[in-house]
Amino acid sequence: MSVSIVVPTLGRSTLRALLDALGSLPPEVELLVVEDEGRHGPAAARNRGWRSASGDWVVFLDDDVVPAADWYRRLLHDLDVADDVGAVQGRIRVPRPHGRRPTDWERATIGLEDGAWLTADIAYRRKALDEVGGFDERFPRAFREDAELAYRVRRAGWRLVRGGRTVTHPVRPESRWVSLRTQRGNADDALLRRLYGPRWRRLLQIPPGRRGRHALITAAAAGALAAAALPGRRRWLSAVALLGWAAGTAEFAAARIAPGPRDPAEVATMAVTSILIPPLAVGHWLAGAWRWRAA
The missing domain is CATH 3.90.550.10 (Spore Coat Polysaccharide Biosynthesis Protein SpsA; Chain A)
Incomplete structure (x- = not known):
């Protein structure tokens, strides 16, 4: 050998x-x-x-x-x-x-x-x-x-x-912002989804992620912005969507803060990145899905 x-x-x-x-x-x-x-x-x-x-x-x-x-x-x-x-x-x-x-x-x-x-x-x-x-x-x-x-x-x-x-x-x-950079890996997940179908995580023995919840949070934020432009009484839809975005973001931030050191710097970093990660994750996934659509 x-x-x-x-x-x-x-x-x-x-x-x-x-x-x-x-x-x-x-x-x-x-x-x-x-x-x-x-x-x-x-x-x-x-x-x-x-x-x-x-x-x-x-x-x-x-x-x-x-x-x-x-x-x-x-x-x-x-x-x-x-x-x-x-x-x-x-x-x-x-x-x-x-x-x-x-x-x-x-x-x-x-x-x-x-x-x-x-x-x-x-x-x-x-x-x-x-x-x-x-x-x-x-x-x-x-x-x-x-x-x-x-x-x-x-x-x-x-x-x-x-x-x-x-x-x-x-x-x-x-850097304290490393979690933002790592979201680029969602594009690679999109390639795996293209290659191996919806069961790719189970096939490759990869634990489930949060991208589904990230998509809901991002959709709520987009919905709040879109509904804000509606005329008259329909604007209440913006408040509902904004509430959904806030609740989802708060849950995400809390899940990251709770097991950590909870010092001011870490809490601030988790708060800011928890706002930015969902749209970044979804954006990289969509970019990867487009790039590898014919893989």
Whole structure:
């Protein structure tokens, strides 16, 4: 059994911590660091990596994880599996903040611990990658491209299992407005909906989201604006729609504020972004649906 390790990177400073943690690997282990020079996304970088690799197993690591000291030893144990196993995922641990509840962004990172078939640390059998053609490069972000590959591998008849090796995934420093930027992933969801139909979340083992409620909130806001232009007594419709928008937005904000640290900065950020996220999410979804209408 031969092993290749592929690390896609944008040249972030976290790469050094990963390489230091890997330490001195056995000489037969191939390590490929693939820089995403053209910013084509991690899917394209991983494809370049595994297609250049020579190992029977290709281990994908993100450049912001830190493998445990016994990671390689446990990796070899994880890869001692039946011939029908196409991939073995490692375990992800996210450090918690000390003395306070995690922020919205920190909770999003902590959610990786329960994610299925994440490329933060997953080993794929080379035969499985060859069979399905690797990652779909239409996914330009580190979002859903790993779940989509895993589904195609499972659909091809391979089993995917979890192993015992561990990596630490520190919370990356981000702007307080990061939740607005991440709404671009809704366009990728639209592609998945086009490819796999209305059951795409269940097929790809992705938890349900809030986009349906975001659509209702956005429709209420649009309805309030439209009804405000109506003549005479019909303007009461604007007040009703505005009340629906306010109730939906308040529920969304409360759901994000309640589990957090509840300090003034976090509360203010959640209040503002909870107003902006629903229309952004819907807008990116519609843009993606239009772009991928013929996919």
